Amino acid sequence: METKPVNKPIIEIVRATKIYSPDVVALEDISLSVPAGEMLFLTGMSGAGKTTLLKLICGIEHPDKGLVEVAGKDLNRIKAKEIPWLRQQIGMAYQDFKLLADRTVAQNISMAMEVAYHNIRAIKSRVIELLQKLRLEHKHDALAGRLSRGEQQRVAIARAVANSPRLILADEPTGNLDSKTTKLVMELFEDCNISGTTVIIATHDNDIYRDADYRVLELHSGRFLPQADMTTSTSNNMP
Amino acid sequence: MKFISTIALQTSRNLQKTWPTQFMTLLTVSLSVLIFSFFFLIYTNMINTGEKLGDDLRLTIYLEEEPVLEMQAQLVRKIINFSPVEEIRFTSRNDAFKRLAIQLGDNVDVLDDLDASFLPPSIEIYPKKSLNTLAQIQRFSEYLSTLPGAIKVQYGQEWIERFNYFTKLLRIIVVLSGILLIMTATFMVAYTIRLAVVARQAELEILRLLGATNNYIRTPFLIEGFLQGLFGSSLGLLALFFLYRWIQLRFTGPGILQLVDFTFFSPPIISIIVTASITLCIGGSFSSMRKFMRI
Incomplete structure (x- = not known):
């Protein structure tokens, strides 16, 4: 049997705990290793800790205990001037989109590439390419604030992948999408993954990973469920 | 080159969004430069006249x-x-x-x-x-x-004493108007930039999450300060020049201007005033960024 070579981990989390004031335990003693190039799903109920885990990985939050290492950098010890570099390596699609309502769709997507000083021509063509992939080409010059939630979600996803980052983190990327658009979004993530990008998707929607051969981790009250339980839980949800 | 074009794009976007405030700041800086340089012009001319009179002492x-x-x-x-x-x-x-x-x-x-x-x-x-x-x-x-x-x-004691006191008074006015210039240029630009930073807090937050460096965020604001200083001082000096030409035209003939050789600033003095204004405005912009961005 042919075994797939395991890449060096891009994410290493060792016994990380995150507690929000006063005593809300968001994550408790979790460990995770994600090899570069993997596509991984995080599942769990609301409040299970999925978003907190993604925030720890992209350095928006810091663990109260434990170690979080991304692209070889210990996020507790990372120098301030290295943070922008690290964030340029990570494309994050936020649950609340974090779009600028008074900017056009194209401008919102461009931002991710502009901060990395890509040239204007390359940015323009990449924006058009992504809008075509997500069936949003007709919204190029529309203000983000005037889009439907589903469209805003796709713009947020386009911005996350625009800079061709090494790691994509998507928080409920299909929450507002119909099945057809969900398929488009998943194809985009899979394309990114095929080209070597590590993709982590936090989702409630088990349809999007049901037939795929990806690792699925379930969080419950800030802890990973054992893989066996998780599989059961997943299969229980299957039709 | 990419850095320059990206920063230029950011700066022009900022200016388009905040032009009314920027325009008001520009006018304030111009007015401050005009007031200061007006008194400074009179002062330098009085000093020159004093030196000439000293020759005849x-x-x-x-x-x-x-x-x-x-x-x-x-x-x-x-x-x-x-x-x-x-x-x-x-x-x-x-x-x-x-x-x-x-x-x-x-x-x-x-x-x-x-x-x-x-x-x-x-x-x-x-x-x-x-x-x-x-x-x-x-x-x-x-x-x-x-x-x-x-x-x-x-030795014409009374006249020399009066001239001397007048020069001292002018020196005080020049110093006071200089302080006015420093305060308006620094504080007005600082407040304008601060307003812009507050108004764009959400955008700056997103930029930081996307991996924008401090330079990427700061430089457009510093360029705005630079432009305020450059155009503000140039406008102020231009207005003073027109005032100077008007005075020359209206007051030619016998009178005090015949006694005083009334001249405009030399190019090095103009450069110093413009450079000082630019430095003050960039300083104001920088202090705002430091206080509000915490990056």
Whole structure:
């Protein structure tokens, strides 16, 4: 049997705990290793800790205990001037989109590439390419604030992948999408993954990973469920 | 090149979004530069005039008796010992009478019944240019009045004192208007940038999450400060230049401007004013960024 070579981990989390004031335990003693190039799903109920885990990985939050290492950098010890570099390596699609309502769709997507000083021509063509992939080409010059939630979600996803980052983190990327658009979004993530990008998707929607051969981790009250339980839980949800 | 074009794009976007505030700040900076440079222009011209008048400064010692040659040599020695001078000229009673007659011109007949020796002999002293402060002139004058045979020393004391006080007053005004310029340029630009930062807090937050470096976020604001300083000071100086031309046109002919050689700032002074304004505005912008961005 042919075994797939395991890449060096891009994410290493060792016994990380995150507690929000006063005593809300968001994550408790979790460990995770994600090899570069993997596509991984995080599942769990609301409040299970999925978003907190993604925030720890992209350095928006810091663990109260434990170690979080991304692209070889210990996020507790990372120098301030290295943070922008690290964030340029990570494309994050936020649950609340974090779009600028008074900017056009194209401008919102461009931002991710502009901060990395890509040239204007390359940015323009990449924006058009992504809008075509997500069936949003007709919204190029529309203000983000005037889009439907589903469209805003796709713009947020386009911005996350625009800079061709090494790691994509998507928080409920299909929450507002119909099945057809969900398929488009998943194809985009899979394309990114095929080209070597590590993709982590936090989702409630088990349809999007049901037939795929990806690792699925379930969080419950800030802890990973054992893989066996998780599989059961997943299969229980299957039709 | 990519950095420059990206930053230029960001700056132009910022300016488009905040142009009303930027315009008001620009006007304030221009007005401050205009007020400061107006007083500074008058001050520099007064200093130039003072220097010119200093060239004509002459101290006259009136004597009881006409000094004999030996005495003249002794007086010269004593004067030079106190302070080096350009020239010392002795005027006898007769010479003084002749000079007065020339000055009277057609009215010379008023001297007909007078004795030619009624005017006192005098020594006229033209000091060196190094003797340029009122206190130095006063000390020299006091010393001269102690010379043997001296009755009185004159040097247009009242006029020089007034001129000196006027120059001092101008210096204070220049300093005050300079402080005004510093405060308005720094604080106004700082507040404008602060407003822009607050208004764009959400955007800056997203930019940081996307991996924008400090330079990427800061540079457009610093460029805005630079532009405020450059255009604000240029507008202020341009307005002053038009004011200067107007004064020149309106006040040509006999009067104070004939006495004063009223000139505009030289190119190096203009560069210094513009550079100082730019530095102040960038400083204001930088301080705002430091306080509000915490990056």
